[in-house]
């Protein structure tokens with residue numbers, strides 16, 4: 125919880141460099157303390173799981189991701205160090221949990237507040253899947269309306285509204301603008317995805333608005349990938 129609260133905080137030194145010259149800011153000091161606490165929490169988990177690997181009920185119990193990483197550590201100890209395992213645990217915890225659960229919560233809330241969209245999604249699922257089995261990931265190709273619901277949720281409520289800060293490692297030119305090495309780039313994804321100049325009635329949940337756009341986005345993404353090489 126503290127990590128999530130922290131990641132949303134503003135570091136004044138990023139905006140007013142004078143604060144960088146007078147030593148660590150309050151936020152940076154908190155970061156050092158937080159990192160220490162976080163590392164200890166994850167290391168304690170690793171130690172606990174390492175201990176239970178030697179106990180008799182190890183074979184019978186469900187394996188966690190960390191159990192798997194500890195098995196890999198036995199096979200390749202020089203690569204799968206505790207530090208690497210802590211890093212992977214951190215990525216799963218910080219990047220993979222709150223983002224997914226928050227997006228699911230927003231999707232459910234949007235569906236409940238827009239009953240006509242539930243009816244359309246149900247009709248699509250009944251038509252393509254029926255009622256005798258659950259949806260598989262491979263079914264998504266045949267469920268454009270459901271894809272529209274997910275994408276529209278991500279548009280309206282992106283789990284990372286202000287993308288993590290990026291920094292250019294080299295001088296470069298992006299879209300005709302010269303970007304010197306070491307420039308911090310802050311992207312307000314929420315503002316782009318809810319910009320009334322781009323989206324008609326951006327505050328309205330309209331899964332169908334993305335249906336026709338999918339092919340266009342794929343082509344655009346391809347163009348960006350080629351261009352950025």
Ligand code: HEM
Nearest residue numbers: 215216219220221223224225227278282283284287288290
């Ligand atoms: C709804 C779910 C998710 C959303 C909305 C989301 C969103 C994002 C965003 C916006 C970024 C930053 C992209 C950038 O600016 O470069 C990012 C990066 C990342 N995400 Fe997710 N994410 C989700 C789920 C996950 C899951 C489930 C995992 C792992 C299990 C994950 C792992 C990562 C990692 C490792 C990065 C950093 C990649 C890098 O180093 O460039 N994310 N995600």
